[in-house]
Amino acid sequence: MKKDDSPLHHQKVVWKGVKKSLSSFLSFLKRCKASIVFKTAMVYVVMFGIVLVIAASVMSAAFVSYSAHSGELERTMSFVVSRLQSPAGQLFDFEEFAQFSKTMIEISDVRTHQMVRFGEEITDVSEKMQTVRRIDRPDQHLMIKVVSTEYTNAPFEGGIGIAYAFALAGLLIAAILLGSLSTKKLLHPVYVMTQTARSITASDLSVRIDEGNSNDELDELARTFNEMLDRLEEAYRKQNRFVSDASHELRTPLSVISGYANLLRRWGSEDPVVLEESVTKIIEETDNMQQLVERLLFLARVDQQTQAINPELFNVSELMSQIVKETRLIDDSHTLCEQIDPGVTLTADRALILQAVRAIVENSMKYTPPGGTITLSCRAEGTQVCLSVADTGIGIEEKDLPYIFDRFYKADEARSRQAGGTGLGLSIVKWIVERHGGEIRVSSIPDHGTEFHILISRQLCLPT
Structure with a gap:
């Protein structure tokens, strides 16, 4: 052929x-x-x-x-x-x-x-x-x-x-x-991302894109998209928990106030003891609720990045001495000691530093039995200032230490409710310290006490 x-x-x-x-x-x-x-x-x-x-x-x-x-x-x-x-x-x-x-x-x-x-x-x-x-x-x-x-x-x-x-x-x-x-x-990951994005809802953020092995911008885009979904899912989970915990915390004082208000309606006008007890409890729970709401609003401003920092040069030794005097006026059940070096200065937001130290002192007052000792210290360490609060209270278990700065975390729910804690104070302290470029350290021995150390540079160094 x-x-x-x-x-x-x-x-x-x-x-x-x-x-x-x-x-x-x-x-x-x-x-x-x-x-x-x-x-x-x-x-x-x-x-x-x-x-x-x-x-x-x-x-x-x-x-x-x-x-x-x-x-x-x-x-x-x-x-x-x-x-x-x-x-x-x-x-x-x-x-x-x-x-x-x-x-x-x-x-x-x-x-x-x-x-x-x-x-x-x-x-x-x-x-x-x-x-x-x-x-x-x-x-x-x-x-x-x-x-x-x-x-x-x-x-x-x-x-x-x-x-x-x-x-x-x-x-x-x-x-x-x-x-x-x-x-x-080659552009198939783009279509997959489009379909994935359409399938995501507020009730289901678990969907992820197969990153594949294209080794180009699309692979990086898929990885970035998944990382974004991870952050959104984590933020959504924290938000749900935050709302749930806040509702729970607000429900308790409202229930107490409602209970004592009903008690007053029935017998308060005739029994001075009931009247005194009811009014005292209502005022106490109102104060707790007001403190909770203020802290929730503070954390809301933190989340929205609208909480301002107003740095100024001030005498932090005088601030610590002021806290000691104020605490002695409202607390006569503990022994307050001070180890404050004179003339220590700091460039920071004075009001926020005051709020942070007060929150730690309040925490020590709640979890230190009557007759215990609370010690406030202030000293300069090189280019840093160290503010310390030490107590002889019930201490914190080692397993709880990594979580004490989480919002609404309570190592012991029963004792926290009895002490009036909301689980928000230390999370606010941590934000204030870190926003000033500082570091907070905690050491604790159960039944022996806890020490908090705040380390902040004397010259303000705000993190980006």
């Missing part, structure tokens, strides 16, 4: 390897750590490069085939000329030779204008491959034309040229479509 070496055949042969290599190429691009823009550009460069290679290979094959056929025709011409110049030329069967070589041989006598043809008759020889040669000898003046009955005069003339044009256009369209599909495959 004769081998098909037409341009269309060569196109099919070259195109066979495209589908096989495209999948592996896309896999390589996904694993390659490069920009998505670069990967997209590479897809189209490769696709159009393949089209150019196919087109060039087909054209090259066509011209090689044309050159081979032209050489074959020239050899046929040379053979015909040699036969005509041979003494035995008149005996040669040109008709059979023309049929065998698939040509039409035309021999014309220049002087007599006589012409003879051998082989298949061709009416229009202009579109066929042909060669012409003249013989000028004293006894011969001939014009010889050999025309191929099989091949055209140019590689892409006629139907082959039209087919090649359509095939090339088809390749370009295929390259565009395959490039689009490949780009869509």
